[in-house]
Amino acid sequence: MIDRRTLLKSAAALGLLGPTHLWAASNRQSIAAESADDLPPLVGKLSVYLGRGEGGLYDDIVAAIEKRNPELELSIRRAPSAALANTLVAEAKAGVSRADLFWSIDASSLGAVAAEGVSRPVPAAIRRHIKPDFRYEAWAAISGRLRTVPYNPTRLDAAAIPDDIMAFADTDLKIGWAPAYGAFQSFVTAMRVLEGEARTRQWLRGVKTQARSYAGELGVVMAVARGEVDLGFANHYYTLRLKQGKPDANVDLALTRNDAGSLVNSSGVLLLNDNPLAANFLRYLLTDEVQSYLAREAYEIPMAPGVALPQGLPERVQPPSLDLTQLADLKPTLDLLRETRVL
Amino acid sequence: MTRTPLSYLPAALAAAAALAPVAVLVWMSVGADLLIDGRAFEIALNTVALTLLTVAGAVLIGVPLAVVTTYADLAFRRVWVAVLAAPLAVPSYLGAFAFFAAFGPGGEIEAIAGLATPRAQGLAGATLVMTLYTYPFVLISTRAALQSLDANVVDAARTLGLSLPAALLRIVLPRAANGIAAGSLLVALYTLSDFATPAIMQLDTFTRMIYVEYNAFGLDRAALMSLQLLALVVIVLFFESRVRVRRERPGRILRLPLGNGVKAAALLLAGLVVLAALVLPVAIFGAWLVREGVVGFEPAFALNSAYAALLAAAGAVILALPVAYAASVGWIGRLCERATYLGFGIPGIVMGTALLYLGLRLPLLYQTLTLLVLAYVLRFLPLAVGAVRSSTERVENNLVGAARSLGATPGEAFRRVSLPLILPGIVAAAALVFLEAMRELPATLLLRPTGFDTLATYLWRVYEAGYLGRGAVPALALVVVSGVALVLMLSGEARRRRLTAG
Numbered sequence: 001m002i003d004r005r006t007l008l009k010s011a012a013a014l015g016l017l018g019p020t021h022l023w024a025a026s027n028r029q030s031i032a033a034e035s036a037d038d039l040p041p042l043v044g045k046l047s048v049y050l051g052r053g054e055g056g057l058y059d060d061i062v063a064a065i066e067k068r069n070p071e072l073e074l075s076i077r078r079a080p081s082a083a084l085a086n087t088l089v090a091e092a093k094a095g096v097s098r099a100d101l102f103w104s105i106d107a108s109s110l111g112a113v114a115a116e117g118v119s120r121p122v123p124a125a126i127r128r129h130i131k132p133d134f135r136y137e138a139w140a141a142i143s144g145r146l147r148t149v150p151y152n153p154t155r156l157d158a159a160a161i162p163d164d165i166m167a168f169a170d171t172d173l174k175i176g177w178a179p180a181y182g183a184f185q186s187f188v189t190a191m192r193v194l195e196g197e198a199r200t201r202q203w204l205r206g207v208k209t210q211a212r213s214y215a216g217e218l219g220v221v222m223a224v225a226r227g228e229v230d231l232g233f234a235n236h237y238y239t240l241r242l243k244q245g246k247p248d249a250n251v252d253l254a255l256t257r258n259d260a261g262s263l264v265n266s267s268g269v270l271l272l273n274d275n276p277l278a279a280n281f282l283r284y285l286l287t288d289e290v291q292s293y294l295a296r297e298a299y300e301i302p303m304a305p306g307v308a309l310p311q312g313l314p315e316r317v318q319p320p321s322l323d324l325t326q327l328a329d330l331k332p333t334l335d336l337l338r339e340t341r342v343l
Numbered sequence: 344m345t346r347t348p349l350s351y352l353p354a355a356l357a358a359a360a361a362l363a364p365v366a367v368l369v370w371m372s373v374g375a376d377l378l379i380d381g382r383a384f385e386i387a388l389n390t391v392a393l394t395l396l397t398v399a400g401a402v403l404i405g406v407p408l409a410v411v412t413t414y415a416d417l418a419f420r421r422v423w424v425a426v427l428a429a430p431l432a433v434p435s436y437l438g439a440f441a442f443f444a445a446f447g448p449g450g451e452i453e454a455i456a457g458l459a460t461p462r463a464q465g466l467a468g469a470t471l472v473m474t475l476y477t478y479p480f481v482l483i484s485t486r487a488a489l490q491s492l493d494a495n496v497v498d499a500a501r502t503l504g505l506s507l508p509a510a511l512l513r514i515v516l517p518r519a520a521n522g523i524a525a526g527s528l529l530v531a532l533y534t535l536s537d538f539a540t541p542a543i544m545q546l547d548t549f550t551r552m553i554y555v556e557y558n559a560f561g562l563d564r565a566a567l568m569s570l571q572l573l574a575l576v577v578i579v580l581f582f583e584s585r586v587r588v589r590r591e592r593p594g595r596i597l598r599l600p601l602g603n604g605v606k607a608a609a610l611l612l613a614g615l616v617v618l619a620a621l622v623l624p625v626a627i628f629g630a631w632l633v634r635e636g637v638v639g640f641e642p643a644f645a646l647n648s649a650y651a652a653l654l655a656a657a658g659a660v661i662l663a664l665p666v667a668y669a670a671s672v673g674w675i676g677r678l679c680e681r682a683t684y685l686g687f688g689i690p691g692i693v694m695g696t697a698l699l700y701l702g703l704r705l706p707l708l709y710q711t712l713t714l715l716v717l718a719y720v721l722r723f724l725p726l727a728v729g730a731v732r733s734s735t736e737r738v739e740n741n742l743v744g745a746a747r748s749l750g751a752t753p754g755e756a757f758r759r760v761s762l763p764l765i766l767p768g769i770v771a772a773a774a775l776v777f778l779e780a781m782r783e784l785p786a787t788l789l790l791r792p793t794g795f796d797t798l799a800t801y802l803w804r805v806y807e808a809g810y811l812g813r814g815a816v817p818a819l820a821l822v823v824v825s826g827v828a829l830v831l832m833l834s835g836e837a838r839r840r841r842l843t844a845g
Contacts, residue, residue, distance in 0.1 A: 047793050052808070059639065075794025078804055083558040090562065094703040098710055098793060180555075213545060216809040226449045334559045341382065343555065 031128050033288040033304035039280065042069040046277050049088065051081025051104030052182060057298045064293075065284050072277075081182035082330060085109035088272075092116040100278040102270040103142075103285075108186040110270050111328025114138035120271040123279055129286045130303050136325065139270040142285050143294045144301030146317060147187050147263045149254040150224045150239045151231035161231065161254045165261030166195065169206025176212050176220040176232035179342045183217065183235050183265060189333045191260035193326050197336065204340040213342075218242075225251040233261070237299035240312045244299075257318045264319045265327070266303065351676060354669035357662045358682035361721055364689055364697035365573065371566035371700050386568070390548040390575065393469055393541065394534045400474030401530045404616060405481025406523060410511070411609040412482075413489040414599040424486075425833055427613060430620040431479035432829035434782045436539030437818055439472045440802065441624035443543050444811050451627050469544040473534050475620040480533070481526035488522025489515070493594025507599070515597070521586055528583040535575055536690035538785040543806065549575075550692045550785070557692075557789065562700060569693040576688040625822060631815035640801070640816040648797040651712060651787075652780035655719035656727075656773040662720060663727035663772055667735050670728075680728060687725040694718050695789030702790070715790045719780040726779065727772035730835075734768025771835055778828040782821055798824075 042065070050058065066072055077084070081104040088102060089112065097118075104110050113119060122140045134141035151161055162168055168175065178184050191200045214220045217234035221242050224232045227250065242249050256262050269282045284290060291302040299310040337343035411417065412424050430438075445451045447462030463471065492515060500510045538550040545551075549572040556565035601609070666683055669676030686694075698718050702709035708717075738761045746756040784799040791800060798817040805814040 049793070075792075077793040078796075080558060080807065086559060090703060091709075094706070096703060096706045096709050215807060218809040222449060228448045331559075338382070338555075338559075 032306045033129055033286060033291055034283060036068065036284060036287045036289045039283055039287065042072040042277060042280055042284070044071070044277050045073045045075070046101075046275070046281060047099045048074060048076045048281075049084045049099040049102045049104075050076050050078045051084045051102070051106070051109055052079070057294075060297075061285070061290055061293065064290075065281070080180065081105050081109040082185060082334070085112045085330065088113045088118065089116050092118045097272065099272050100275045101272055101281065103267075104182070104270070105145075105267045106182040106186045106327075107139075107141075107266050107268060107324040108189055108327035108330050108333075109182055110139040110268050111325050112330045113270055114325075115328050118272060120274060122271065122282075126279065126283055126286065129283075129305075131305050134266055134303055134324075136268075138325075139268045140282055140286070141266040141268045141303040143267045143291075143298070143303055145183065145265050145267065146236040146255075146301070146314070146319075147183075147261055147265070148234060148236045148239065148314070149231055149256065149261065150221050150234050150251050151254050152224050152227050152229075152250050153252050154250050155227055155230050158252070158254060163255070163257045165191070165256045165259045166199065166203055169203045172210060173231060174212070174229040175207055175210055176214055176223045176229040177207070178214045178217045178220050178234070179337055180213075180215065181217055184233065185330065185333050185337070186265050186327050187233065187260055187263055188337065189327045189330060190263045190320065190322055192333060192336070193322060193329075194260055194320055197332070201336060201340060204336065204342050208340060208342055221251060225249040235265075236314065237310070240299035240310065243312065253314055255314055255317060259320050260322075262317060262319050263322065264301075264317070266324060267300070350665040350669040350672070351679070353662070353665035354676055354679040357666050357724065358679040360662075360717075361683045361685045361724065363701075364694055364721065365685070367697040367701050368566045368569050368573070368693070371563055371697070372570055374563060383571075386547050386549060386552050387571065389466065389541075389546055390535065390550075390572070392466060393473065393546060393548055394531050394575075396466070396470040397473040397477060397534045398527045398530050400470060401478040401481045402523060402527060404474065404478040404612070405526060406485055406519075407609065408478075408613055408616075409482050409485035409489060410515075410599075411601070411606075411613075413486050414597045415601045415606065415609070416598065417606070417610070423613060425829075426617055426621070427482060428479045428833065429826075429829050430476045430616075431483075432825040432832060433476060433620070433624070434539075434784070434799075434821065434825065435472055435476040435533075435537055436543065436784055436799075436802075437624055437821055437825075438476050438620060439469075439540040439543040440806060440811075440814065440818065441627045442468065442472055443806075445623060445627050451630060455630065464544050464546075466546055469541050469546045469548075472540050472544065473537065475616065477530040477533050478616070480529040481523060484522045484526030484529070485519055486522075488519040490596060492518055492597065494597035495594055497597050525583070525586045528579055528586065531579045532576065532583070532688065535572065535579065536688075538690065538692045539803070550690055553692050553696060554785070554788075557696060557699075562696070565696050566700070569690075569696055572690060572693060573688070576690070580688055624818070628815050628818040628822070631812040632819065635812035635815060637816050639805075639810075639813045641796075644796050644798050644801045644817060645820055647795050648781050648799070651715055651719065651795075651797065652777045654712070654716045655723065655780040656777035658716055658720040659724050659727040659776040660731070660769055660773050662724055663731045664769070666724075666728050667731040670732060671735055680732075683728055684725045686721045686723070689722065691718075691722060691783060691785035692789070694722050695786035698786070699789050710790075710792045712792055712795070715787065715792070715795075718786045718790055719776070719783060722783070722786065723776040723779045726775045730772035730775055731765065731768045734765040734771075738764045771831070774831050775828075778824060778831070781824050 062074065062076065066074060084102065084104065088099065091097060102110065102113055119138045121137050126140060127135050130141055149161060162171065188200065191203065212229055214223060218238050220232035220234045221238040223229050225242060236253060239251055239253050242251060269285060271278050271282065286304050288304065288307060291304040291307040294300045295302045295307055295310045301309065301313065334343065408427055412420060412427065417423055442463040446460045450460060452458050452460050497510050497514050500514045505513065538554065541548040541551045542554060549568050553565045553568050556568065666680055670680035695718060698714055702714050708714045742760055743756050746760045751759065782799060784803060787797055787800050788803060791797065798820050802814045802817045805811060
């Protein structure tokens with residue numbers, strides 16, 4: 001069992017501070033993604049906690065893996081990522097264990113579970129297939145996602161959008177957000193870490209007066225496109241997916257610079273026991289097939305080296321210097337969101 | 344001869360099980376910081392406001408419709424009564440889901456008809472949806488009260504010089520007041536318990552915040568809020584126990600000669616209500632089905648719903664039999680029966696929270712179908728007890744005594760006399776529990792085994808992910824289940840009427 005401190009130390013030792021060469025398709029020490037054809041067949045029972053799989057796309061991946069492995073008996077528990085992280089924490093405290101792996105759409109929920117010391121280290125043989133900047137000991141990064149500011153170009157000019165996330169609280173722009181969504185909560189955690197609790201509280205209060213809440217970030221982007229709000233806070237792929245279906249949709253992407261507003265987050269998998277089936281399932285998620293699918297259909301940033309990036313991904317990204325493992329401290333964020341009545 | 348009836352044992356067991364969730368909640372909340380801050384106050388205020396406004400809305404819709412459908416000679420009166428009672432069988436989350444998708448900028452109404460509508464959300468949206476699906480409680484109870492009034496009394500008032508509206512206000516209304524009150528209290532109970540409507544309409548009531556706390560694993564705070572909510576439920580139940588519908592000597596039912604204008608207004612109100620509560624949701628779900636087909640839906644969801652509901656129905660009937668029997672033999676039994684009624688007052692989200700915690704302490708039960716079925720049984724046991732009791736009351740001891748005196752063994756007397764008499768009640772009990780469990784959402788959300796999605800939880804998943812169109816099949820399936828529930832409810836009503844008349 002690993003305690004939290006060693007975990008953070010080892011993460012730091014891996015040199016994870018500041019994901020800078022993110023889009024570099026291949027760089028040092030990377031090994032091309034495996035093909036699903038080379039993997040052992042998955043046989044037996046596997047219990048997966050899936051933190052808010054993006055509607056149909058993750059289901060399609062699961063369906064494809066099941067189709068390829070008819071002897072795999074998969075049972076999946078789907079819920080918002082923070083809810084499942086908290087379920088796993090409560091299970092750990094009660095000494096109950098039900099899941100073999102936790103597949104979550106955001107790093108903070110993975111970190112929160114890892115902090116309980118219930119995770120198994122990602123086998124080195126698997127870690128080699130992940131881009132070096134995103135190699136962690138406690139969990140395996142699967143796909144990257146970028147925080148963005150989708151805006152409606154018919155309602156405001158790109159120049160009118162602040163490039164400092166903190167400045168949004170001082171504008172009179174109408175803003176859409178999805179406070180119950182795990183990725184949004186990670187973004188607030190990043191802000192807490194980077195700007196401090198007091199400024200974050202002030203920001204939440206300021207934006208709240210001009211914000212409208214949505215159940216998810218797809219809803220945010222759709223609200224921007226139909227002009228219900230001027231702009232929103234959402235992961236990059238929602239906009240790209242909407243543009244794919246409706247190329248003339250009134251939504252474009254803006255980015256902030258060096259702050260929580262342009263955080264690069266990651267979905268990932270955390271192994272909860274030594275079941276080799278769980279590790280092999282993880283290998284499937286890092287195959288060329290799944291990674292290409294995620295990039296092509298879901299517009300997510302592949303974490304396996306050598307896989308083509310999604311189309312339309314913003315180029316000049318200046319993410320903040322922040323170790324994703326620092327996002328694990330979710331509870332103060334939830335407290336803050338509740339205190340400011342955002343949640 | 345006094346002896347402790349054997350049926351007391353299982354009845355006491357059922358009563359203890361019904362009380363267990365409350366005990367668990369108290370135990371959980373010990374040590375939680377009692378936050379009486381602005382936030383807690385606001386949540387309580389929202390809950391009370393939603394409840395009061397919904398009751399007001401239900402009375403405003405239910406009472407006039409009750410008067411018209413009972414006293415006026417409408418064309419197709421029986422059809423109107425059935426259709427107007429129908430929303431009761433539809434779980435309000437289907438309505439909330441449809442209203443959420445239909446209204447507002449970018450909603451289905453704008454997309455299909457090009458009409459700009461305001462968004463249905465907050466206190467106003469939640470009140471609208473809750474009213475549309477709870478007014479039948481008032482309609483039904485008021486109709487029952489109005490039917491029991493004797494028209495001769497009104498005629499007497501009229502001959503003494505009272506105008507018709509004045510007679511309605513001063514003679515009919517006061518005597519129907521208890522019926523209206525009984526319906527209103529059921530509306531209040533239902534509104535306090537409802538989870539999905541405030542959640543979808545983003546109104547921070549107790550039920551919604553319990554779910555938020557559960558997601559943030561503030562389980563102790565969820566327990567504390569559950570107890571606060573239960574306190575409100577107890578207040579409603581207290582008033583409910585005080586309301587007695589007066590029985591009058593049956594007489595002639597009043598007939599009102601309504602002018603065409605009044606009739607048209609009444610039909611317009613009825614038409615609007617039916618349009619909003621039934622036609623709109625089905626139309627939206629139908630449009631989705633045409634647009635998106637059956638993508639993502641697995642028949643397993645329906646099978647899971649039915650399987651768990653079937654087990655719940657069996658469990659509830661097995662428990663209900665001794666409880667109903669015990670209640671008919673002595674006061675201890677009646678006490679046990681009262682205790683099992685508690686489940687009805689415990690909102691699903693509260694039941695879920697309590698049993699989830701219990702599961703974490705007793706890992707053997709955690710995330711098992713057993714625990715989920717137990718939640719259904721405890722929650723819907725009162726329905727089963729009620730249905731069984733209404734039939735056991737018909738088994739008079741002298742019937743069994745007659746059979747025994749004619750030489751039947753106790754077993755034979757039960758098999759050939761009692762059982763045929765109570766069988767319809769048992770079937771009705773099982774069906775009621777089955778249909779309620781099929782549609783249950785909040786407790787299922789918390790307690791379902793991993794990989795076990797039901798129609799309701801799949802619908803919820805679709806809502807949370809924002810892929811509303813994928814909800815078409817489960818939503819329509821739940822509408823069908825609700826339709827069956829309605830037919831059952833109405834035929835039960837008809838049977839009871841035949842029995843009391845005969």
